[in-house]
Amino acid sequence: MTMNIIGPDYLVFGVDDLEACTQYLLDYGLSAVGDGRFEALDGTGVHLRHRDDPSLPVAMGTATQLRETVYGVGDEDSLRLIEREMSQDRPVTRGEDGILRCIDDMGFALGFRISQRRDVLLPAERSNAPGDANRAVNLLGVTEDMAALPRSLSHVVYFVPDSAKAEAFYARLGFVCTDRFIGVGPFMRPAGTQDHHTLFLIQTPPFMKGVEHFTFHMGGPTEVMTAGTRLVEKGYQSFWGPGRHKLGSNWFWYFNSPLGCHVEYDADMDLHDDSWVARVAAPGADNSQYFLLTHREKWAPGGAEPKAE
Numbered sequence: 019m020t021m022n023i024i025g026p027d028y029l030v031f032g033v034d035d036l037e038a039c040t041q042y043l044l045d046y047g048l049s050a051v052g053d054g055r056f057e058a059l060d061g062t063g064v065h066l067r068h069r070d071d072p073s074l075p076v077a078m079g080t081a082t083q084l085r086e087t088v089y090g091v092g093d094e095d096s097l098r099l100i101e102r103e104m105s106q107d108r109p110v111t112r113g114e115d116g117i118l119r120c121i122d123d124m125g126f127a128l129g130f131r132i133s134q135r136r137d138v139l140l141p142a143e144r145s146n147a148p149g150d151a152n153r154a155v156n157l158l159g160v161t162e163d164m165a166a167l168p169r170s171l172s173h174v175v176y177f178v179p180d181s182a183k184a185e186a187f188y189a190r191l192g193f194v195c196t197d198r199f200i201g202v203g204p205f206m207r208p209a210g211t212q213d214h215h216t217l218f219l220i221q222t223p224p225f226m227k228g229v230e231h232f233t234f235h236m237g238g239p240t241e242v243m244t245a246g247t248r249l250v251e252k253g254y255q256s257f258w259g260p261g262r263h264k265l266g267s268n269w270f271w272y273f274n275s276p277l278g279c280h281v282e283y284d285a286d287m288d289l290h291d292d293s294w295v296a297r298v299a300a301p302g303a304d305n306s307q308y309f310l311l312t313h314r315e316k317w318a319p320g321g322a323e324p325k326a327e
């Protein structure tokens with residue numbers, strides 16, 4: 019039997035500025051569904067509370083505003099397996115909300131529930147090429163009013179003080195390393211998904227412990243560019259991207275956010291199964307992306323000299 023963990027169903031944040039974070043998540047493209055909950059198209063999402071909300075799990079004692087990562091699992095058997103495994107060496111509770119809860123070896127609060135994500139009944143972004151036309155005749159590849167909405171919570175990245183210890187913990191939950199940055203940490207895939215990673219661990223000094231970024235899958239690179247451009251036009255600050263990662267092949271664009279971490283859009287991540295052999299790469303710019311672009315104001319030849327941002 020395997021622990022059929024699919025990926026994070028939602029992340030819980032206890033934030034300083036509830037109003038700014040609410041506006042940010044709406045501008046990012048999530049839908050408010052009440053009670054501080056924000057959803058992507060498949061129902062995965064982010065829950066916002068004020069940092070002093072007594073219903074939140076205890077803060078980790080660093081600057082991070084992430085308070086809980088709740089994983090969606092495929093079946094009750096998996097929940098029982100997780101409960102049995104975790105009960106060996108730590109308290110495990112089942113809340114009134116049915117969520118199984120414990121704390122990982124780094125101090126991150128975790129929850130597990132039968133995933134409530136819905137199927138996304140939308141095609142991936144289609145592209146046409148000589149020899150392989152994928153988009154229907156008369157259907158436009160990009161429009162001013164196209165939706166470009168986050169589809170599903172993709173992955174979360176933790177700063178951890180001991181990435182080997184953290185990796186060993188997640189291995190107990192059935193996560194496997196798909197690729198690794200030497201001296202940094204592993205990309206990890208749980209058993210219930212083929213996504214290259216739903217978790218990436220970055221070794222840092224203990225005072226930095228917390229979330230580095232989270233991201234949602236988009237329908238393709240055009241949606242990443244479209245949604246990212248709209249965020250820039252609303253005044254938010256691009257942090258890194260757009261570009262395309264090497265490990266995972268995912269398109270990326272990262273933004274600063276009032277949630278105290280970066281927030282990313284991604285698309286077209288590699289899928290892997292158990293036959294995949296993890297690569298090992300030196301960290302640094304060359305291995306972090308195949309290419310990196312930078313946003314600039316809209317411009318056309320003949321106009322004033324373009325301004326880089």
Ligand SMILES: [Fe+2]
Nearest residue numbers: 173231233282
């Ligand atoms: Fe990422």
